[in-house]
Structure formats: structure tokens, C-alpha cells
Amino acid sequence: MRYDIRFSGSGGQGIITAGILLAQAAAIKAGKNAVQSQSYGPEARGGASKAEVIISDDEINYPKIISPDIVISLTQEAYNKYAVDLKDEAVIIVDNTLVHEYKQDGHKVYAVPITASVKELLGSAVSANIATLGVVNEICKIMEHQWLLDVVISNFPERAAENNTKAYNLGIDLAKKVME
Amino acid sequence: MAYNYEKYIRKGRLPHIWCPGCGYGIIMKSMIRAIDAMGWSKDETVIASGIGCASRLPGYLDFNTLHTTHGRSLAFATGIKLANPELKIVALGGDGDMSAIGGNHFIHACRRNIDMTVIVFNNNIYGMTGGQYSPTTPLGAKATTAPYGMLEPDFDICKLAVAAGATFVGRSTSYHALPMEKLFKEAFSHKGLSVVEIIAGCPTGFGRKNNQKTPTSMLLWQKDHAVTKQMAEKMSAEELEGKFITGVLYHDTSKKEYVENYDAVTGFSEK
Amino acid sequence: MEKKRERKFLQGNDAVALGALYAGCKFYAGYPITPSTEVAERLAAWLPKNGGRFIQMEDEISAMAAVIGASLAGKKSLTATSGPGMSLKLENLGYGYMAEVPCVVLNVMRGGPSTGTPTGPGQADIMQARWGTHGDHPCIALTPSTVYEQFSQTVRAFNLAEKYRMPVIILSDEIIGHMREAIEVPLEGELEVIEREKPACAIDEYKPYDNSVLVPKMASFGQGYRYHVTGLNHDEYGFPTNSAKLIGLQEERLIKKVEENYDDIVQVEHFMCEDAEHIIFAFGSSARASKDAVLNLRKKGVKAGLLKPLTIWPFPDREISEYASKVKDITVVELSVGQSVREVSRAAGGRCNIKHIYKVDSKPISPVDIEKAVEG
Numbered sequence: 001m002r003y004d005i006r007f008s009g010s011g012g013q014g015i016i017t018a019g020i021l022l023a024q025a026a027a028i029k030a031g032k033n034a035v036q037s038q039s040y041g042p043e044a045r046g047g048a049s050k051a052e053v054i055i056s057d058d059e060i061n062y063p064k065i066i067s068p069d070i071v072i073s074l075t076q077e078a079y080n081k082y083a084v085d086l087k088d089e090a091v092i093i094v095d096n097t098l099v100h101e102y103k104q105d106g107h108k109v110y111a112v113p114i115t116a117s118v119k120e121l122l123g124s125a126v127s128a129n130i131a132t133l134g135v136v137n138e139i140c141k142i143m144e145h146q147w148l149l150d151v152v153i154s155n156f157p158e159r160a161a162e163n164n165t166k167a168y169n170l171g172i173d174l175a176k177k178v179m180e
Numbered sequence: 181m182a183y184n185y186e187k188y189i190r191k192g193r194l195p196h197i198w199c200p201g202c203g204y205g206i207i208m209k210s211m212i213r214a215i216d217a218m219g220w221s222k223d224e225t226v227i228a229s230g231i232g233c234a235s236r237l238p239g240y241l242d243f244n245t246l247h248t249t250h251g252r253s254l255a256f257a258t259g260i261k262l263a264n265p266e267l268k269i270v271a272l273g274g275d276g277d278m279s280a281i282g283g284n285h286f287i288h289a290c291r292r293n294i295d296m297t298v299i300v301f302n303n304n305i306y307g308m309t310g311g312q313y314s315p316t317t318p319l320g321a322k323a324t325t326a327p328y329g330m331l332e333p334d335f336d337i338c339k340l341a342v343a344a345g346a347t348f349v350g351r352s353t354s355y356h357a358l359p360m361e362k363l364f365k366e367a368f369s370h371k372g373l374s375v376v377e378i379i380a381g382c383p384t385g386f387g388r389k390n391n392q393k394t395p396t397s398m399l400l401w402q403k404d405h406a407v408t409k410q411m412a413e414k415m416s417a418e419e420l421e422g423k424f425i426t427g428v429l430y431h432d433t434s435k436k437e438y439v440e441n442y443d444a445v446t447g448f449s450e451k
Numbered sequence: 452m453e454k455k456r457e458r459k460f461l462q463g464n465d466a467v468a469l470g471a472l473y474a475g476c477k478f479y480a481g482y483p484i485t486p487s488t489e490v491a492e493r494l495a496a497w498l499p500k501n502g503g504r505f506i507q508m509e510d511e512i513s514a515m516a517a518v519i520g521a522s523l524a525g526k527k528s529l530t531a532t533s534g535p536g537m538s539l540k541l542e543n544l545g546y547g548y549m550a551e552v553p554c555v556v557l558n559v560m561r562g563g564p565s566t567g568t569p570t571g572p573g574q575a576d577i578m579q580a581r582w583g584t585h586g587d588h589p590c591i592a593l594t595p596s597t598v599y600e601q602f603s604q605t606v607r608a609f610n611l612a613e614k615y616r617m618p619v620i621i622l623s624d625e626i627i628g629h630m631r632e633a634i635e636v637p638l639e640g641e642l643e644v645i646e647r648e649k650p651a652c653a654i655d656e657y658k659p660y661d662n663s664v665l666v667p668k669m670a671s672f673g674q675g676y677r678y679h680v681t682g683l684n685h686d687e688y689g690f691p692t693n694s695a696k697l698i699g700l701q702e703e704r705l706i707k708k709v710e711e712n713y714d715d716i717v718q719v720e721h722f723m724c725e726d727a728e729h730i731i732f733a734f735g736s737s738a739r740a741s742k743d744a745v746l747n748l749r750k751k752g753v754k755a756g757l758l759k760p761l762t763i764w765p766f767p768d769r770e771i772s773e774y775a776s777k778v779k780d781i782t783v784v785e786l787s788v789g790q791s792v793r794e795v796s797r798a799a800g801g802r803c804n805i806k807h808i809y810k811v812d813s814k815p816i817s818p819v820d821i822e823k824a825v826e827g
């Protein structure tokens with residue numbers, strides 16, 4: 001098995017962190033080979049950035065994705081720039097809080113109101129990247145939810161655990177809804 | 181009784197490269213006497229320098245000695261001190277070395293307040309390369325690269341040091357051998373970054389072009405223009421015109437020494 | 452119970468910091484620069500807990516100077532930078548070669564001359580590493596291409612620095628420095644860690660720059676052997692000299708200590724090279740793409756192999772020369788218009804065809820591009 005997963009969004013949305021957490025869980029908890037890399041501009045906030053994760057049973061050499069199996073886009077600019085070179089059966093997940101123009105045909109497309117829902121539940125969109133992980137893992141069944149959640153919790157201060165768990169589980173629920 | 185310098189001079193390293201009439205030998209001897217008075221062992225003492233006439237000094241002395249790249253002695257010394265804070269460090273260089281090419285290292289060393297002493301040998305000129313103007317060449321003075329006279333305003337090394345955050349700043353001259361020795365001892369005793377500027381004459385590179393044709397006239401110029409801090413306090417602005425102030429100009433013991441503070445804050449432990 | 456290696460998911464730059472601690476690094480001085488800054492950030496946190504000290508200097512020049520100073524005082528020391536910073540470090544790097552002071556310099560290569568592309572990869576500092584500082588001088592430079600190698604080659608860099616008493620450069624790149632993958636962290640004692648040889652002779656017999664041996668023993672400041680260190684040509688005691696004989700002896704010894712230890716210093720990896728008709732020469736991030744290219748070419752029945760240098764300086768002449776006389780061609784893959792290809796051509800000496808594929812648009816070369824170059 002091999003997944004080529006591309007997270008895209010704007011600087012500050014935590015998409016690189018999301019990529020790192022997914023890859024770390026795959027490498028440490030699931031015992032897979034996993035490589036995470038990123039591409040970004042000079043902006044610490046704003047702009048379009050991407051984080052790429054490759055998870056595989058085989059050795060991973062070239063660390064960049066040529067054609068993704070899964071693309072997640074949290075902003076319109078990121079969708080336009082990074083939802084490209086897709087495999088035929090690729091999964092596209094857009095956060096329709098900020099992405100409004102996207103192709104609905106040709107691929108498995110899921111529009112999920114991630115940022116808006118997190119903000120509504122927790123009062124802030126800070127954990128939207130964690131909810132995104134819940135969404136992706138529920139739709140694509142990459143690994144056991146608990147493995148990923150354990151890694152999420154262990155990477156942040158203890159006080160963030162509660163909100164991150166809520167955000168992750170919200171992601172699972174949102175995914176279930178759009179898959180119905 | 182004459183002081184015996186032999187204990188601190190490396191055998192076979194003299195004669196030095198300095199011109200007849202250069203003030204640097206006087207500074208070296210005052211330094212030796214002050215180090216001796218401090219009771220520093222030769223093994224625990226490091227003398228670092230940059231490039232230039234003054235920077236040849238460490239080679240003559242029997243300590244751990246380091247002749248670095250131009251202007252960089254303070255940066256090398258910073259590494260030495262952080263690696264082994266037990267070592268006593270004196271970093272020295274000329275006016276060009278410390279305030280031009282090494283100016284950045286100079287101000288940041290002052291700001292950090294690492295326990296070491298910086299001695300700036302100020303002869304107002306680049307001596308080794310043959311008399312080019314430096315950041316301390318007085319306005320209008322002649323230099324080989326200032327044939328029409330120096331166009332740039334000069335640095336006041338001591339004011340620069342105080343402004344940058346040095347916690348001990350003093351000045352003396354090569355004429356004042358004994359007050360200079362006393363000043364060195366006070367600087368060496370200070371915990372933190374101390375800066376001592378010594379005004380010295382360069383008869384070959386500066387004096388010849390600027391109406392101070394003999395070494396004696398250069399020394400007399402220093403004698404006539406140096407005003408102690410105590411005397412200066414009683415003098416008017418007109419009286420102080422063209423003079424420079426000597427002695428301890430600034431002393432602050434309230435600022436934390438860098439390495440001690442680093443170890444305390446980071447929980448450093450030898451392992 | 453037997454201790455097992457811990458599996459850690461690490462960024463390439465983090466692995467350098469971890470490798471430095473493993474090797475016994477006790478001092479880091481640096482200046483912030485993308486894409487190397489994470490090394491400084493990690494060591495700022497980790498060094499004081501591991502018996503070392505960290506300082507952020509006022510510039511790249513002083514960071515290099517401080518690292519040499521700390522090493523003179525007996526501590527293993529590291530600095531990390533990228534192209535623009537490397538340009539500034541060259542002055543004191545030369546001092547390190549001349550005064551024979553061990554230390555490790557990491558250059559996480561980014562794109563372009565001048566400020567270039569800070570967040571894009573480059574491999575065009577190869578010649579700078581070799582010839583950047585003025586004058587004839589020795590050079591050892593290592594080229595890791597995985598996060599594990601970032602760790603292990605850092606340990607090796609410290610070992611070579613201490614063994615040959617000179618600065619050693621690690622040439623990484625933005626992709627390897629910033630990517631993350633899992634490594635099994637070696638246990639203490641698993642990798643060799645070489646300590647500096649210090650003198651034990653009588654004080655007045657000590658020659659810090661003894662020309663009768665290739666690598667004289669090095670005393671630490673404060674140890675009791677008071678000696679002189681200078682960037683000027685010096686005699687065997689470290690004092691400046693104008694003696695033609697002494698200058699010549701010292702200069703040649705500096706070069707010889709690396710040249711005569713080629714076998715110990717040069718490390719290369721041969722991947723599917725035994726029966727290869729086409730060799731790909733690639734290092735760093737380009738070696739990763741090249742490995743995929745070899746696997747894909749083999750599937751198509753093309754007998755390709757990868758020669759991956761872990762030591763780029765001294766250049767692996769002997770290995771290239773050996774392949775040149777038995778393969779059809781060597782394809783050089785690099786993120787440079789042509790630096791390592793010049794060396795490969797020189798080493799091959801016209802005995803096989805040399806192909807070259809490069810990219811300098813801040814993007815990596817893909818396996819497909821490499822396959823086409825080999826097949827074309």
C-alpha cells in the first residue's frame with residue numbers, strides 16, 4: 001500500500017503540522033515508512049503552502065509527490081495551486097468554509113465545512129488542522145483513529161488535549177455526514 | 181628595583197616588529213605588570229588579537245596566545261570563554277581592527293558582558309599597511325589614503341563602548357605607563373566586559389605626516405592633551421576643547437555577567 | 452534486558468543536532484538563516500542540558516570564529532548555515548584549516564547565487580566548499596541524503612574533524628534538511644566516536660605543528676602547553692615564519708593529511724552497481740530521486756546503478772575511475788548547472804560517456820527526468 005497525501009492551505013492554518021502528525025503516526029504507531037516534506041513561500045502567515053506526506057510499505061526515496069492520491073485544500077488559493085496532477089481515483093477534500101469554486105466531477109470530491117464547524121464548537125479555528133486529520137483519516141481509513149489521536153495529544157501541551165480530541169472527533173463526524 | 185619581564189616573554193621571540201618610538205612596547209610592559217599583579221597563572225591566561233601591529237603582541241608573551249583574523253579576536257574569545265569560563269581572557273587590537281573591520285564584534289561583545297578585557301591600542305592610523313586612515317583618525321589629519329586630510333568624523337572608542345553596554349570603560353596613554361598599569365588591574369578585576377583604550381603614537385605612519393615628527397613629540401602630545409576624569413570635572417568646556425579624558429570613565433556592577441547568567445538560566449550542568 | 456534503538460520521527464535538521472550531541476558536541480555558535488535554523492533552535496534548547504553552551508552571534512563571521520575559539524579551548528563545536536552565510540564563513544574557515552582547528556560546519560544548500568531562493572533546494576555550493584576560501588587548503592565535505600545519514604554523517608564529520616584536526620563541512624540541502632522521516636537512533640557506543648588526541652609529552656617538547664607527522668597532537672588552551680596560534684604561515688611551534696622551507700613543509704602537510712587518508716575519508720554507496728551498464732552519480736536529495744530512477748529502469752530491463760557519494764571531498768575519483776572503464780555511461784544528476792559533473796568527467800578521463808541532467812529552478816529533479824536522461 002502507498003498513499004501520496006497533499007495538505008494545502010494558507011500559512012498559519014497548521015497544515016504543515018497536520019502533515020507532520022499524520023506522517024509521525026504512520027511511522028511510529030503504524031510502523032510504516034513515512035516521509036513528510038513541505039513547500040512554502042517567505043510568508044509565515046498567508047500565502048499558499050503545502051505539506052506532503054508519503055506513507056508506504058516500501059522504502060520511500062523521492063520525497064516529493066508526483067501525483068497525489070489525496071489532496072486536502074483549506075483555502076481557494078491553495079486548491080487552485082495544489083489540487084493538480086491528481087491520480088484518476090484520487091480523493092479531494094475541500095474545506096468549503098473558504099473553498100467555494102471546485103470541480104465536483106472526475107474524482108471523489110468531499111466538501112466539508114471544517115473551519116466553520118470547529119469555530120462553532122470550540123469558539124476558535126485554531127484546531128481546524130486537527131479536525132482535518134479526523135476528516136482525512138475517516139474518509140481514507142489510513143490508520144486506526146486512536147494511533148493518530150495519541151500522536152496529536154503527545155505533540156501538544158496537556159492543556160490542549162481536550163480541545164484537540166474534540167476537534168479530531170468532530171472531524172470524524174463531519175466526514176461521516178458527507179459520506180452518507 | 182627594576183621589574184623583571186623575562187618570566188612572561190617567550191624566549192627567542194624578540195625583537196618585536198614595532199618601529200623605534202612606537203608606544204606599543206610600553207603598553208605590553210604595563211600589561212605584563214598588571215597580569216603579574218593579578219596573580220593569573222600563565223596556563224589559565226589567554227591573549228587573543230586580530231590583525232595589525234598591536235595584534236602581533238600575543239606572539240611575544242608566554243600565555244595561551246591566539247592571533248586571529250582581522251577584527252575577529254572578540255568573536256574567537258567569546259567561543260573560548262563559553263567553552264572554558266575558567267580562562268582569563270584579554271583580547272586586544274588596534275583602532276582599525278577593533279572599530280572598523282571588527283566594529284560589529286566590538287559592540288556586541290560590549291552588549292553581552294562576557295567576563296573579559298578588551299584593550300584597544302589606538303594610534304589613529306593603520307600602521308602595518310603603511311599609514312591609511314582609520315575610524316579614529318582625527319578630522320583633517322593626513323594619511324596615505326587621506327592626502328587632502330581626513331574627511332570622516334572619528335569614533336570615540338570609549339563612548340562607543342559605553343553606549344554599546346560595556347560595564348567597565350577606561351582610557352590611558354602610552355605616556356602614562358603607571359596609571360595605565362593601574363587601569364589594567366582595575367579592568368582585569370572587573371567581572372564583565374571591560375574596555376580599555378590606550379592612546380599611542382605611531383611615529384612612522386601618523387606622526388611623520390602630522391607635525392609630530394619624533395616619538396618624543398608624540399609622547400609629549402599625549403601628556404599635554406590627557407586630562408584625568410577628576411581634573412576634567414573642574415574644567416570648563418572651552419578648557420576641555422581638544423583634550424581627552426583618562427582614567428575609569430564608566431563602571432557598572434549591576435549588569436549580569438553573560439556566562440554565569442547563561443548557566444543559571446539554562447540550568448547548564450557539566451556532563 | 453537488551454536496549455533497543457528508539458524509533459524517532461525527525462526532521463533532517465533535527466537529526467544533525469541529535470547527531471552532534473551523540474558525537475559529544477559541547478558548543479554551537481550560529482546566526483539564523485533559512486533553511487538551517489532548526490539546528491540552532493534545537494541546540495539552543497538541548498546543549499545546556501548536555502554539558503554544552505549555545506550562542507547566537509552577531510553575524511556568520513563571528514559564529515565561525517567562536518566555533519574555532521571553543522575548539523581551541525578543547526570543546527567539539529558546530530555551526531550551521533546556508534549559502535549566503537557560508538560565503539561569510541569562508542574567511543575563518545580558512546583560518547581553521549591553517550591553524551588546524553577541528554570543527555564541523557553544516558551548509559544546508561539552498562538555490563541560487565546571492566540570496567537566491569531561501570526555501571528551495573540547491574546543490575551548487577560544491578565548488579565553494581572545495582575552493583571557496585583563498586589559498587591551497589585541504590577539504591573534507593560529506594553529503595548525506597537521508598534523515599538517518601544527517602545523524603550518522605554528522606557523527607562522522609566530528610570524527611574526521613578530530614582525527615585530522617581540521618574543519619569538516621557537511622553539505623546537506625533544503626530537501627534533506629527540512630524533510631522528516633523516521634530513524635532508529637543508534638545507542639550509545641554503537642557508532643564510533645573519536646576523541647581528540649592531546650599531547651602528553653614534556654611541556655618544552657611539544658610542537659603543536661610538528662611537520663614530522665601528518666596530524667600533530669592538539670593541546671587545549673588551559674591544559675598547560677602554552678602555544679601560539681596564528682593564521683600566518685608558521686613554524687612547528689606556531690610562530691610566524693618567513694622560512695621558505697617551513698612554509699612549504701607546513702602547506703604540503705595540510706594537503707597530504709587528507710590526500711594520504713583517502714580510504715579512511717572517502718565513503719560511497721553502490722546501489723545495484725555490480726552488473727550496471729549505466730551508472731548514475733548523485734548525492735543529497737538528488738540521490739533519492741536517482742534511487743527511484745534506478746528501480747524503475749531495472750523494471751524496464753535497463754541495467755542501471757547508483758553511485759552515491761557520502762564524501763564529496765575528497766572527490767571519489769577512484770570509484771568513478773573504476774566504473775568509467777567498465778560501464779557505457781555515467782549520468783550526473785545535480786541541482787547545479789555543472790559542478791560535480793566537471794569532477795566526474797575529470798575522474799572518468801574520457802573512458803566512458805558522461806551525461807548530465809540538472810535543474811536550477813528551485814525544484815528537485817524527478818525520477819522520471821532522470822530515467823529519460825539515462826535512456827536518452
